Each structure stands twice: as structure tokens, then as C-alpha cells.
Amino acid sequence: MSRRRAHIAMVGIPAVSHVLPSLEIIRELVARGHRVTYANDPAVADLIVATGAELVPCTSELPVADNNWPDDPIAAMELFLDDAVQALPQLRAAYDHDPADLYLYDIGAYAARALAESQDRPLMQLSPTFVAWNGADQDFAAHLWQLPGADAYRTKFAQWLADCGASTTDVDAFSGRPARALALIPRAMQPHADQVDTRAVTFVGPCFDTSAGASTGAPGWTRPADAENVLLISLGSAFTRQPEFYRRCLAAYGNLPGWHVVLQIGKYTDPGELGDIPSDVEVHSWVPQRAILEQADAFVTHAGMGGCSEALLAGVPMIAVPQAAEQFMNADRLVELGVARRIDTPEATAETLRAALDDLIADAEVARRSALLRADARAEGGTPRAADLIENMLA
Numbered sequence: 001m002s003r004r005r006a007h008i009a010m011v012g013i014p015a016v017s018h019v020l021p022s023l024e025i026i027r028e029l030v031a032r033g034h035r036v037t038y039a040n041d042p043a044v045a046d047l048i049v050a051t052g053a054e055l056v057p058c059t060s061e062l063p064v065a066d067n068n069w070p071d072d073p074i075a076a077m078e079l080f081l082d083d084a085v086q087a088l089p090q091l092r093a094a095y096d097h098d099p100a101d102l103y104l105y106d107i108g109a110y111a112a113r114a115l116a117e118s119q120d121r122p123l124m125q126l127s128p129t130f131v132a133w134n135g136a137d138q139d140f141a142a143h144l145w146q147l148p149g150a151d152a153y154r155t156k157f158a159q160w161l162a163d164c165g166a167s168t169t170d171v172d173a174f175s176g177r178p179a180r181a182l183a184l185i186p187r188a189m190q191p192h193a194d195q196v197d198t199r200a201v202t203f204v205g206p207c208f209d210t211s212a213g214a215s216t217g218a219p220g221w222t223r224p225a226d227a228e229n230v231l232l233i234s235l236g237s238a239f240t241r242q243p244e245f246y247r248r249c250l251a252a253y254g255n256l257p258g259w260h261v262v263l264q265i266g267k268y269t270d271p272g273e274l275g276d277i278p279s280d281v282e283v284h285s286w287v288p289q290r291a292i293l294e295q296a297d298a299f300v301t302h303a304g305m306g307g308c309s310e311a312l313l314a315g316v317p318m319i320a321v322p323q324a325a326e327q328f329m330n331a332d333r334l335v336e337l338g339v340a341r342r343i344d345t346p347e348a349t350a351e352t353l354r355a356a357l358d359d360l361i362a363d364a365e366v367a368r369r370s371a372l373l374r375a376d377a378r379a380e381g382g383t384p385r386a387a388d389l390i391e392n393m394l395a
Contacts, residue, residue, distance in 0.1 A: 011112030118165030205380030240266025254278030315374030
């Protein structure tokens with residue numbers, strides 16, 4: 001039980017990659033005796049209620065169900081703004097008569113910040129990916145604001161801020177620099193980590209339950225007794241419609257002496273599209289990834305931040321095959337850290353995939369770096385430290 005029972009509200013978006021990283025924090029806050037409400041789309045209700053938090057239904061218009069995101073970055077940003085505009089009245093209906101003592105919010109949940117500022121309540125961002133650093137405006141934002149449609153987007157955003165009661169009315173300050181944030185990633189994955197304002201941001205590392213498979217209530221996974229090595233292949237939850245890539249993986253790693261392969265293909269690929277499945281390969285639409293990584297020897301990943309964090313926490317070297325967005329930066333960062341090889345999808349043939357695995361496993365420095373980064377990630381504090389810092393904001 002914590003020092004003071006409080007009402008803590010979490011506001012998120014229904015992308016699984018944004019929900020999973022903070023679930024253990026929510027579970028821990030409930031266990032400490034707080035009343036925790038969680039506003040999100042009913043599509044992720046099962047994940048939320050399993051933590052003991054109370055679901056506050058807040059429907060989202062983000063295209064997470066069919067992964068139909070626009071290629072244009074301004075159009076993608078406008079989707080999040082439009083979602084915030086329609087979400088804020090739903091949040092007001094739930095919280096104006098029952099305000100939280102503290103609001104936690106995902107990086108994509110702009111409406112949460114607007115609500116908390118209009119109520120003059122403390123708030124803290126929970127970031128499942130890297131955060132802004134000093135100079136990021138020059139590195140990224142300056143380019144974005146030159147794109148077609150950027151001026152209209154900023155005007156629309158500024159008008160919403162002026163109308164919604166938020167106390168922060170500058171678009172850049174509102175969307176880019178939270179006053180207080182927890183970065184739920186290994187500090188090693190943060191670009192320009194030495195230039196991050198640590199007065200505002202604390203790196204607590206991956207906030208998973210390190211007892212494999214426990215955090216989502218998913219079953220564990222048992223390593224076959226005859227498996228000398230285990231390889232996990234997964235492109236996450238969104239960019240999984242890749243039957244040709246999976247066939248190349250089967251050609252590269254199927255019937256590989258001493259190896260057992262676990263292949264996750266997601267919900268968009270039919271196993272029948274893969275052809276003959278070797279006997280040493282198991283194929284699933286979804287797997288308890290952390291449970292497998294705790295027992296794996298290598299990981300073929302799309303380099304999403306969640307997968308990178310899980311693998312670093314488990315000390316598993318990676319073959320990064322980035323698919324979109326920040327995954328290309330993540331892949332390059334893993335290579336810089338000395339724990340991965342990067343292969344872009346067009347170059348991911350059976351031959352290059354097999355060669356990358358052979359090279360990765362034979363490199364003693366990769367094993368040394370993986371063990372060091374595993375220790376660093378676990379030392380960042382994870383879930384207990386995150387919960388302590390959240391409680392400190394209630395003091």
C-alpha cells in the first residue's frame with residue numbers, strides 16, 4: 001500500500017506497441033492501492049482490465065486496426081490531432097466530474113494533456129520510444145515544417161489549443177517537450193542521450209515483468225529439450241503482411257542443425273502462404289515474445305522499440321530488418337551498440353539472412369556487448385522505479 005491512495009488516470013491510444021510498454025506500471029500502481037482508471041479504446045480492453053485498472057471507454061479514430069497509415073508524415077500527424085479533437089469531449093465526460101489526482105498519458109494522446117492543463121492537474125508522459133533532445137528541433141522538426149500541408153496543420157493545432165482550455169498554447173511546446181516524462185526504454189537506445197534534459201525526463205528502462213510471459217497473462221513458452229539454439233522471428237504487430245520475407249526466413253533457417261525456430265507471422269498472413277514448414281519451425285500468429293526471448297539465442301526483428309527493449313533486457317543479439325518510421329534509426333542504433341546486424345527488406349535473401357546469423361553468433365564481442373547492455377537495462381529500475389517516481393508526483 002502506498003503512502004496515500006490516489007486516483008491516477010492513464011490515457012492512451014489503442015496501438016498495441018503503445019499499450020504494452022506501460023502495462024506493468026499500471027499493474028504496480030493498482031497493487032500499491034491506488035485507484036487507476038485507464039481511458040482507451042475498447043479494442044484494447046482485455047489488456048487494460050487484466051492489470052486491475054478500470055477501463056474508461058474512449059473510442060479512437062486512429063487506423064490501428066487495419067494498419068492503414070498514410071505515407072505522408074504531415075497527414076499521419078494530422079490523424080493524431082484529429083483523434084485528440086474527438087477524444088477530448090469523451091475525456092471531459094468521464095473526468096470533469098471525477099478528476100484524477102494525476103494524469104499519465106501516452107505520447108500520442110494529446111487530449112490527455114489538454115484535459116489535465118484545463119483542470120490544473122499534474123501530468124506525466126509515459127514514452128514508449130525515444131524522447132526529444134536539445135537540438136532535435138533542428139535535426140527533425142525544421143525539415144517537417146517545410147513539407148506541404150505543414151502550415152495548415154500547425155494553424156489547426158494552434159486553434160485547437162486556443163479553444164480547448166490548455167494552458168500551453170505553443171504547438172511545439174505542447175507536442176514536443178513534456179514538463180515531466182518517463183522514458184520506458186533502455187537509455188542506450190536514445191539518440192543523443194547526453195543532450196536529453198534530465199530535469200524533465202527520467203530513463204527507467206523497459207517496464208516489463210521479468211518473469212517471462214507474466215505481464216499480459218500470456219502463457220509461457222518451453223524451449224524444446226533438443227534445441228541447442230533458439231531463433232525468434234517477429235515483425236511485431238503492425239507490419240506483418242510479409243509472406244515472401246517469411247518464406248525467405250524458412251529457406252535460411254529451416255532444418256538448420258541445432259536450431260529451433262519460432263516464427264510469428266501476425267494476423268495478416270495465412271500460414272498456407274508459407275509452403276512447407278520444416279519440422280524444427282513453429283509458426284504462430286502471436287507468441288509470448290518476452291517469454292521466448294528469455295530463452296532465445298538470436299532474434300530477427302523489425303526493430304520496433306518494444307522488441308529492441310525486450311531483446312536488450314534479455315541480452316539477445318538481433319538481426320534488424322526495419323519496416324517503417326523510427327525502426328530504421330533503431331536498427332542503426334543496435335548496430336552502433338554492437339549487438340545487431342542490419343538487413344533491409346529488399347536485401348533480405350535466404351543467403352544474407354543465414355550469413356548474418358552465422359556472423360552474429362560467432363562474434364564473441366556481440367555476446368559481451370549483449371550481456372553488458374542487459375545488465376545496464378536492468379539496472380535502470382524498470383517498473384518499481386517508475387511507480388516510485390509517479391508516486392513522488394503525488395507527494
